[in-house]
Amino acid sequence: MRTHSADFSIYERTLYYLRLGFILTICLIYFFYFVHRWDHWTIIFVASTMILFTINHFLYMRVASSTMVTLIALLDFAAASSYSFVFIHTNMPSQALIAAVGISMFYKIRSRRAMISFFILLLMYWIIFASFGLYKGVPVYVVDIIIFTVFILYTSIMGALLRHYQQSRNETIRLNEQLLHYSKEIEALATTNERNRIARDIHDNVGHSLTSLLIQLQAARKLREVEPERSDSVLMKCELLARSTLQDLRLSVRAMNDEAWISASMEQNIQAFIQDFSDISGMNIQMKVEGSLDSIQPTIMLACFRIIQEAMTNARKHGHAHRLDLTLCNSDGILRITLRxxxxxxxxVEEGFGLRSMRERVEGQLGSIDITSERGQGFTVAIQIPIAQ
Structure with missing residues (x-):
């Protein structure tokens, strides 16, 4: 047997307080309407049941044990059904109290055994009530039994449906929170992987360049006294190698900065990166924008930013390009990026780590990428990414 969580939301509290108000209203009707007709014991009975209903109301909201919830429901059922026998000579709808017990019981407990037990209790109630009515000479009509039974079943089913709705709502909230948590973990993991890749590139490229630089400097030192002219040539190579290494290091460090692009628009970020890249690498980069880029989501914007970074780095490092044309076109819900x-x-075209990384980023945004090249004609990278409007 499973019970609903003891942690109540504002909607559940409202439902239970409405239920309590409904029950106490009926009890007060009995109390004030019949107070001048009955003895003190009857008045004490009504007051006692009101106290019992109130205590059970708060217990419902705090108890999570299925056994305790079942016991509370049985006490409520006994108190509610007793009104039919104490006030047998009246025409008051005491069965409405049983209906209120049913809605709370079916809302709180999810168990076929509990439901069957409730229906058996209801059947026993009607049998005892009809027998007691015959004994007291009070007519009991089958139509009344059918109407009130349908009403009680209706409210009980409503309780089960409300429980199902609330559980679905809680599960949706939990899954959304879990999804958000996983999303943050994936984002952090992707950032870590990117930083590790860049660190590895720095280690491999800069380490290789510094090793070459050290060898060249050792050669220049040995040649300085023997062949000064050749020594100057080697030192010139060392200077060029040192500049190239410094450029690679600056580009790698800039690529690790995620915070820079957050405060500006996508176009401003790309323009700033192009300016830095051109200053460091000496490449002539031209950018053309068609359509507005303001509606692009941050996740897509960052992915595109990294793709453009990777494409420019590959063009300079592996393609030895001097010029690059970048076009961004946002139309018909598709962002098209072209680099030539x-x-x-x-x-x-053989996909190394850089091209694979670009393809994974594009496919991660449900987009497509096409990379073409001819010897002596450079590379063309065409990307299409769907964006939410």
């Missing part, structure tokens, strides 16, 4: 460079190109 004048690098050395190749007849056979």
């Amino acid at each position: 460079d004048d690098g050395v190109g190749t007849d056979r």
